[in-house]
Amino acid sequence: MAYQNAPPAKTHYVLPQDDKEFNRLDLQHEMLKIGFNGLNVCNELVNSVLTNRMGEELQVLDLGSGSGSWAIEMARQYPYVKVHGLDLKPREHEETLPSNCDFEVWDINDGLDHHYRQFDFVHCRFTETGFKDHKRAMTEIERCLKPGGLLMFIIATIPVTEERNTPYMPYMSTQTDGSWLQRAIIAQRVGIRNMGSDPYTAAQEVDTGLWKHELIEPATCGAALFTFPVGPWATSSDPAEAERLRTLGELNKRNILIVHHHWRALFDHSKRSEKEWKILIENTERELHTDEHHLSIRVRALWGRRVNTESPPSPYHAPNDNKSSFTGFRLASFYDSEEEWLRLSEEYNSRLTPEMRALMTIPNYDPLE
Ligand SMILES: C[S@@+](CC[C@H](N)C(=O)[O-])C[C@H]1O[C@@H](n2cnc3c(N)ncnc32)[C@H](O)[C@@H]1O
Numbered sequence: 242m243a244y245q246n247a248p249p250a251k252t253h254y255v256l257p258q259d260d261k262e263f264n265r266l267d268l269q270h271e272m273l274k275i276g277f278n279g280l281n282v283c284n285e286l287v288n289s290v291l292t293n294r295m296g297e298e299l300q301v302l303d304l305g306s307g308s309g310s311w312a313i314e315m316a317r318q319y320p321y322v323k324v325h326g327l328d329l330k331p332r333e334h335e336e337t338l339p340s341n342c343d344f345e346v347w348d349i350n351d352g353l354d355h356h357y358r359q360f361d362f363v364h365c366r367f368t369e370t371g372f373k374d375h376k377r378a379m380t381e382i383e384r385c386l387k388p389g390g391l392l393m394f395i396i397a398t399i400p401v402t403e404e405r406n407t408p409y410m411p412y413m414s415t416q417t418d419g420s421w422l423q424r425a426i427i428a429q430r431v432g433i434r435n436m437g438s439d440p441y442t443a444a445q446e447v448d449t450g451l452w453k454h455e456l457i458e459p460a461t462c463g464a465a466l467f468t469f470p471v472g473p474w475a476t477s478s479d480p481a482e483a484e485r486l487r488t489l490g491e492l493n494k495r496n497i498l499i500v501h502h503h504w505r506a507l508f509d510h511s512k513r514s515e516k517e518w519k520i521l522i523e524n525t526e527r528e529l530h531t532d533e534h535h536l537s538i539r540v541r542a543l544w545g546r547r548v549n550t551e552s553p554p555s556p557y558h559a560p561n562d563n564k565s566s567f568t569g570f571r572l573a574s575f576y577d578s579e580e581e582w583l584r585l586s587e588e589y590n591s592r593l594t595p596e597m598r599a600l601m602t603i604p605n606y607d608p609l610e
Pocket of ligand 1: 254256258266267270304305306307308311327328329330347348349350365366367368370371372
């Protein structure tokens, strides 16, 4: 397969970029498809943006395409659309790619001016830890949209409790019934920062959504909170939903049992010892195998369409299952209102304890010696 522009990788991206990681991303991709009920967070919205209009060339850009699975499946689902994946690292695909799909090796931090105003849909999922400057990267990304084009931006943050908007208590030397997995995820944030990216700015930017972004039409903005259970503990009074939650929990657990080995560099950059690394790996695995804690990974999605003065894009009302008669764990909630999204973010931030904040920001805070 031909890759366009293959400069030598010069990156501060925090995870390894090898076959093991690409295979994990494929597993995670399968999980996300089940959680999103399709390839996208708002499948109907994407369908409407990618409606086949005679004579018009439709194009999709996938930023940080990783294993390429999302881009390839999008190309198959929309055979009349050209799908372009972009990543720091090429992946050699064993299968023949659909003729409407190609990939480019490029660093988003170097700017995207060669793609300005070309895309009907720009998708950026779990790529933000590779941004040196989050605000600048977002502006570059939004400039790639055609007028009326749709941006979908998705990030994952630290695990929350069953109630879905409270950060789960991490294991601390003063809090030994906390979660080891949560400790591992929170403590590596120092490493992410020391490797040249800023997870706080990214999280804070997502807190406010796309409503105030200059290039985005506020009436088309929305946001969603997904909580993917870790392990098969989440249930529902709807048998089909209970089965879906169980499957998601199992897949997520498998995903995390692989990815926690990939955090090694983040721990080294967080100034934590070899001894602590071993203790963390051992305890996180034990915790995952025993389903001791009911955690779920918080995934947030933001979307909006580029301003188009000639033909303003129509507002989109996200699905709302508030009226469902079933009870149990809720996987997804959607927000059309900026105020409600801000309130949700404020509530969550107010529940981060001083201990959690210290673990996130101070190198080697609460060392396990
Ligand atoms: C966690 S993976 C997610 C991959 C894919 N989006 C998915 O959801 O499966 C993040 C990907 O973003 C890529 N990436 C990170 N920073 C980047 C940058 N500055 N420019 C281009 N790609 C980047 C990484 O190489 C990696 O493949």
